[in-house]
Amino acid sequence: DFATPRAILTGHDYEITCATICAELGLVISGSKEGPCLIHSMNGDLLRTLEGPVTLGGPENCLRPKLIQASREGHCVIYYENGLFCVFSVNGRLQATMETDDKIK
Secondary structure, eight states, rough: OOOOOOOOOOOSSOEEEEEEOOOOOOOEEETTTTOEEEEEESSSSSEEEEEOOOTTTTTGGSSSSSEEEEEEEEEEEETTSSSSSEEETTTTTEEEEEEEEOOOO
């Protein structure tokens, strides 16, 4: 028996660095090396693009997501390579940000 994909998710121009699945909401959220995070439905439809905020250092500070986690309530937490945490709603609205000097793994 050969496994076949349920859906093929498209939209990133670079390699995927992090991803999460929220089965309760039927969402797949992924981040790529040089681009925004994308929210797809389990069927493969692109629903939203999550853009990090523009900070004093320029937009390049938010281009490298490292970790993503989604909650059942529809919140998505993204940790970027530069130490920035962002919380988004499932609708793509940026709700909060926090910077840290700690190395998160």
